[in-house]
Amino acid sequence: MQFPDSLANRVRTIGRGFAVTTALGATAGAAAAAYGWWEKDQFGVRHETLPILPEGSEPFRVLHLSDIHFVPGQDKKTQWLQSLVDLKPDLVVNTGDNLSHEQAVDPLISALRPLMEFPGVFVPGSNDYYAPRIKNPAGYFRGPSKLRTDPIKLDWPRLRSAFGMGGWIDLTNRAQSVVLNGLRFDFSGVDDPHLKRERYAGWPRGTVNQDARPHLRVAVIHAPYQRVLDHFTEAEADLILAGHTHGGQICLPGYGALVSNCDLPTWRAKGLHDWESDGFTTPVNVSGGIGTSRYAPVRIACRPEAVLLTLTARS
Numbered sequence: 001m002q003f004p005d006s007l008a009n010r011v012r013t014i015g016r017g018f019a020v021t022t023a024l025g026a027t028a029g030a031a032a033a034a035y036g037w038w039e040k041d042q043f044g045v046r047h048e049t050l051p052i053l054p055e056g057s058e059p060f061r062v063l064h065l066s067d068i069h070f071v072p073g074q075d076k077k078t079q080w081l082q083s084l085v086d087l088k089p090d091l092v093v094n095t096g097d098n099l100s101h102e103q104a105v106d107p108l109i110s111a112l113r114p115l116m117e118f119p120g121v122f123v124p125g126s127n128d129y130y131a132p133r134i135k136n137p138a139g140y141f142r143g144p145s146k147l148r149t150d151p152i153k154l155d156w157p158r159l160r161s162a163f164g165m166g167g168w169i170d171l172t173n174r175a176q177s178v179v180l181n182g183l184r185f186d187f188s189g190v191d192d193p194h195l196k197r198e199r200y201a202g203w204p205r206g207t208v209n210q211d212a213r214p215h216l217r218v219a220v221i222h223a224p225y226q227r228v229l230d231h232f233t234e235a236e237a238d239l240i241l242a243g244h245t246h247g248g249q250i251c252l253p254g255y256g257a258l259v260s261n262c263d264l265p266t267w268r269a270k271g272l273h274d275w276e277s278d279g280f281t282t283p284v285n286v287s288g289g290i291g292t293s294r295y296a297p298v299r300i301a302c303r304p305e306a307v308l309l310t311l312t313a314r315s
Contacts, residue, residue, distance in 0.1 A: 036250070036298025043080040043290065044303055045087070048272045049310045050283055052238050053183065054214040057313045060181055063089035063115070064307040066222075066243025069100035069127060069291030070108040077291065078111040085114040087308055090181055092118050094168070095243040095287065096125030096192065096222035099154050100132055100294045109162045116166030119180055123171050123189045125222035125244060128156045132293040144261050147195065171220050173197075177204040186215045188232070194223035194244060194262065200231060216311075224264050224286055230277040239311075240284040245269040247288025251301040270302070272309075285309060 092115050098108055130151035169176055171189025178185050186204050191197035203217060219232035224242035232240050247270035248257020257269035270288035274281050288305045
């Protein structure tokens with residue numbers, strides 16, 4: 001069958017246009033992947049100030065780490081983590097997902113050892129218990145990720161032991177009081193809500209050495225599901241610290257996160273916000289996280305971060 005010249009020319013034009021569009025799409029995709037690979041190593045520190053301490057208190061610096069997702073050989077990440085010692089925090093809070101590889105425990109401990117000079121508390125995330133698996137990124141738009149039936153176990157007991165031997169306090173479904181810089185902190189933490197393992201221990205009872213000074217109540221969690229935020233807000237926490245979301249990991253400039261991997265609204269996927277529940281209000285800091293799954297090693301418009309919260313006296 002022979003087409004008229006005009007129709008044949010039109011077909012050729014459409015074919016060329018399709019080929020150009022396909023090539024441009026492939027080029028744009030490759031450029032985005034290359035940029036995301038670069039951005040994942042552009043580590044930084046977000047600084048926040050929060051006036052929640054009792055009147056007359058001196059400033060208190062909290063270094064919030066989350067979602068390190070360590071893989072052996074990440075030398076740049078190691079150097080950056082070790083450099084955080086220069087911030088001289090009064091407290092380090094680690095909100096989980098430290099690992100992304102079965103052989104990551106020892107190099108992670110080496111990377112964090114300088115920070116164990118400072119008091120610290122921690123809770124686990126799902127990627128402290130289980131290694132990540134290859135998955136379709138589009139699945140996150142259908143809802144929070146789910147644990148597979150045949151997960152690869154990580155050596156969380158050894159990592160937890162190393163943190164404890166370094167002086168950091170395990171808050172996995174536990175509550176404990178500590179006096180730091182003359183101020184009593186009441187901590188309450190839970191196991192990972194993403195795995196539905198949270199069990200509430202309440203707040204510490206009694207006093208520390210019969211100490212009757214004002215208390216600061218701090219809740220520590222990995223995944224900021226609304227049910228957990230509601231619980232601690234209604235329990236009158238003064239501060240909630242969480243991670244898990246990676247700040248969305250792939251964001252749109254000027255818009256922000258597309259997903260939060262939990263039921264948290266995407267506009268709250270990173271940053272310091274107030275959470276309200278049943279007439280109570282509590283500030284919540286959600287870390288944008290430091291790493292990524294080793295199977296999705298990109299960040300776009302969402303640079304990795306640690307957070308330095310400077311707590312000051314109420315005005």
